[in-house]
Amino acid sequence: MADTQQIQQQAALSLKRLWPRLEAAFRKEIRAAPADWRAFEARLRREWERLFGLLLGLYGAHYDFFYHLEEIVRMAARSWFARPQWLKQLDARREADPTWFESQQMVGATCYVDLFAGTLNGLRQRLPYFKKLGLTYLHLMPLFESPAGNSDGGYAVSSYRRVNPAIGTSEELAGLAHEFQEHGISLVLDFVFNHTSDEHEWARLAQAGDPEYEQFYFLFPDRSMPDAYERTLREIFPTVRRGSFTWRDDMHKWVWTTFNSFQWDLNYANPAVFQAMAGEMLFIANLGVEILRLDAVAFIWKRLGTNCENQPEAHQIIRAFNALARIAAPSLLFKSEAIVHPDDVMSYISPQQCQLSYNPLLMALLWESLATSEVKLLDQSMSHRFHMPPGTTWVNYLRSHDDIGWTFDDNDAWWEWINPSGHRTFLNQFYTGRFPGSFARGLPFQENPATGDARISGTLASLAGLEQAIQSDDERQIDLAVRRILLLYSIILSIGGIPLIYLGDEVGTLNDYSFVANPYKAGDNRWVHRPEMDWTWHERVAHDATSPHGRIFAELVRLVALRKQQPAIYDTETEFVDTGNGHLFGYIRHGKGQRLFVVANFSGSPQEMDANRLRMYGASYHFTDLISSQKLTAEQPLRLEPYQCMWLEACTAG
Ligand code: GLC
Ligand code: GLC
Numbered sequence: 001m002a003d004t005q006q007i008q009q010q011a012a013l014s015l016k017r018l019w020p021r022l023e024a025a026f027r028k029e030i031r032a033a034p035a036d037w038r039a040f041e042a043r044l045r046r047e048w049e050r051l052f053g054l055l056l057g058l059y060g061a062h063y064d065f066f067y068h069l070e071e072i073v074r075m076a077a078r079s080w081f082a083r084p085q086w087l088k089q090l091d092a093r094r095e096a097d098p099t100w101f102e103s104q105q106m107v108g109a110t111c112y113v114d115l116f117a118g119t120l121n122g123l124r125q126r127l128p129y130f131k132k133l134g135l136t137y138l139h140l141m142p143l144f145e146s147p148a149g150n151s152d153g154g155y156a157v158s159s160y161r162r163v164n165p166a167i168g169t170s171e172e173l174a175g176l177a178h179e180f181q182e183h184g185i186s187l188v189l190d191f192v193f194n195h196t197s198d199e200h201e202w203a204r205l206a207q208a209g210d211p212e213y214e215q216f217y218f219l220f221p222d223r224s225m226p227d228a229y230e231r232t233l234r235e236i237f238p239t240v241r242r243g244s245f246t247w248r249d250d251m252h253k254w255v256w257t258t259f260n261s262f263q264w265d266l267n268y269a270n271p272a273v274f275q276a277m278a279g280e281m282l283f284i285a286n287l288g289v290e291i292l293r294l295d296a297v298a299f300i301w302k303r304l305g306t307n308c309e310n311q312p313e314a315h316q317i318i319r320a321f322n323a324l325a326r327i328a329a330p331s332l333l334f335k336s337e338a339i340v341h342p343d344d345v346m347s348y349i350s351p352q353q354c355q356l357s358y359n360p361l362l363m364a365l366l367w368e369s370l371a372t373s374e375v376k377l378l379d380q381s382m383s384h385r386f387h388m389p390p391g392t393t394w395v396n397y398l399r400s401h402d403d404i405g406w407t408f409d410d411n412d413a414w415w416e417w418i419n420p421s422g423h424r425t426f427l428n429q430f431y432t433g434r435f436p437g438s439f440a441r442g443l444p445f446q447e448n449p450a451t452g453d454a455r456i457s458g459t460l461a462s463l464a465g466l467e468q469a470i471q472s473d474d475e476r477q478i479d480l481a482v483r484r485i486l487l488l489y490s491i492i493l494s495i496g497g498i499p500l501i502y503l504g505d506e507v508g509t510l511n512d513y514s515f516v517a518n519p520y521k522a523g524d525n526r527w528v529h530r531p532e533m534d535w536t537w538h539e540r541v542a543h544d545a546t547s548p549h550g551r552i553f554a555e556l557v558r559l560v561a562l563r564k565q566q567p568a569i570y571d572t573e574t575e576f577v578d579t580g581n582g583h584l585f586g587y588i589r590h591g592k593g594q595r596l597f598v599v600a601n602f603s604g605s606p607q608e609m610d611a612n613r614l615r616m617y618g619a620s621y622h623f624t625d626l627i628s629s630q631k632l633t634a635e636q637p638l639r640l641e642p643y644q645c646m647w648l649e650a651c652t653a654g
Pocket of ligand 1: 259295401
């Protein structure tokens with residue numbers, strides 16, 4: 001490995017050699033837009049050493065390293081010249097306000113275009129709805145071309161440039177991105193870069209025996225290497241297919257397929273793969289996408305003898321993509337989708353890697369606390385795992401299109417006298433409704449007969465008890481389920497970071513079991529929580545205050561608006577406190593001249609917190625609970641109703 005000084009020298013020399021070649025290649029473009037070129041040059045020079053060092057570390061041993069380096073820089077320049085003017089203006093705005101995404105104004109949502117609105121044009125017509133919800137961030141699930149039939153919900157991408165014709169065109173997508181941006185909504189798309197579908201052009205060329213494209217993937221003539229790797233690999237979809245490799249009869253080869261058999265893992269040890277995917281990334285950015293969700297980020301580098309997750313090179317690759325984004329699409333941000341151990345989740349988060357990250361630990365532990373009605377594991381884990389580096393933030397969610405996995409740290413659990421594996425078994429029992437007295441109606445996802453592991457599918461409302469309560473027509477249970485849902489929302493809206501609503505959950509959509517009738521979906525029960533939005537039903541219930549769905553919707557809209565008025569919710573500096581009551585989760589938010597003390601009751605019965613603590617954490621005697629508008633004093637204990645959450649702000653007496 002070269003030392004820093006050597007890298008600096010090599011970087012400087014390489015750029016000196018490259019620069020005149022670049023100027024010659026782009027003479028026409030430079031003459032047409034000299035200011036654009038100067039801006040590009042300034043950013044390239046600023047990022048160069050970092051980019052060069054990363055690429056050298058990854059690919060320096062290849063004889064044709066300099067060729068790839070030059071191709072990558074040319075591609076960045078081409079992409080910058082092709083970047084639409086409105087995005088260049090946005091770049092300038094974002095560079096002047098680099099922490100814009102940490103604001104309490106941010107509220108996110110995610111949906112499938114086809115299931116939510118039919119087409120991109122249909123989605124455009126839902127703009128008033130998104131504004132009513134207060135959204136500033138919209139993640140559209142994979143929408144590029146993918147195989148007919150099962151495509152893992154679009155996560156098997158056949159072209160990163162052509163939108164799935166059933167929902168629209170890439171011009172429509174770019175138009176939508178621009179229009180939504182004018183309404184303050186940033187577009188978020190997936191960057192499914194760990195694998196392509198087996199119908200992608202690169203995969204087809206590999207199938208045809210083109211040696212250049214065979215190198216894009218991991219192909220093996222026999223079982224010796226697959227067996228060697230599998231000794232230490234985790235199985236991701238064990239009920240779909242055992243192991244991580246797929247036999248292709250047409251090619252007489254085994255292909256590395258971490259997920260489904262039609263999702264071929266890309267080989268990032270090959271610089272041509274890096275270069276090709278970087279080009280696709282910048283193309284997507286130029287459509288008007290502001291945030292890329294780095295799908296399956298943990299899996300992108302393979303190393304024999306390891307689980308091939310979270311390898312150091314995976315971080316290098318993301319850093320190199322990040323540097324390229326800074327140069328050619330400066331407003332582009334990355335969101336990490338690493339649903340792994342909390343230490344590993346953290347390892348992807350930094351301004352130089354992913355500025356945003358899903359918070360799978362908070363998500364899982366909120367569900368854990370609802371099941372146990374105790375907050376000790378949640379409190380303990382958050383107090384040492386919530387803090388983030390400056391310039392980054394969490395994306396806090398309750399449900400996504402995926403399953404829920406119990407990714408808490410075993411030692412955190414032991415510390416609280418919880419047996420982690422026993423506890424995971426309990427949580428799976430609880431959320432599949434097998435545990436006596438459970439309110440939840442979830443399904444076990446990918447139960448692994450060999451290890452006993454499983455994860456959970458189900459909608460927010462069904463997991464929180466609404467399905468069972470409605471089925472049994474039990475008013476009290478319906479009320480409790482609604483309270484649970486609002487409790488969870490009140491937390492992700494106030495804890496710090498961007499709250500993310502999985503659309504459908506804003507009206508308490510229940511599980512939809514009809515997926516079993518579709519042969520392409522029947523084998524994957526995540527479809528139980530991916531129903532088609534029924535707008536007639538939605539119209540009926542969302543405005544009906546007597547229906548639990550209407551209550552959830554109205555309250556959520558109100559809570560979102562309330563969040564946006566609290567400057568203390570800016571960024572992720574949260575202080576977790578011991579409420580002295582095992583059912584009460586508490587934290588303090590302060591900043592920008594405001595202090596909020598949030599207390600949340602995870603139990604189905606009323607709970608109290610003593611007055612001393614209230615005075616101490618609230619720093620006052622008099623409070624307003626912003627959620628209920630109730631005035632309180634710290635003369636007596638604080639009382640919370642079942643599943644109540646309070647946002648307490650100190651106020652003057654009277
Ligand atoms: C991510 C997606 C998931 C998909 C997998 C493979 O985890 O969220 O839905 O199955 O990647 O792309
Ligand atoms: C993800 C996760 C895994 C998840 C799967 C898709 O990348 O690591 O836990 O369940 O892919 O659902």
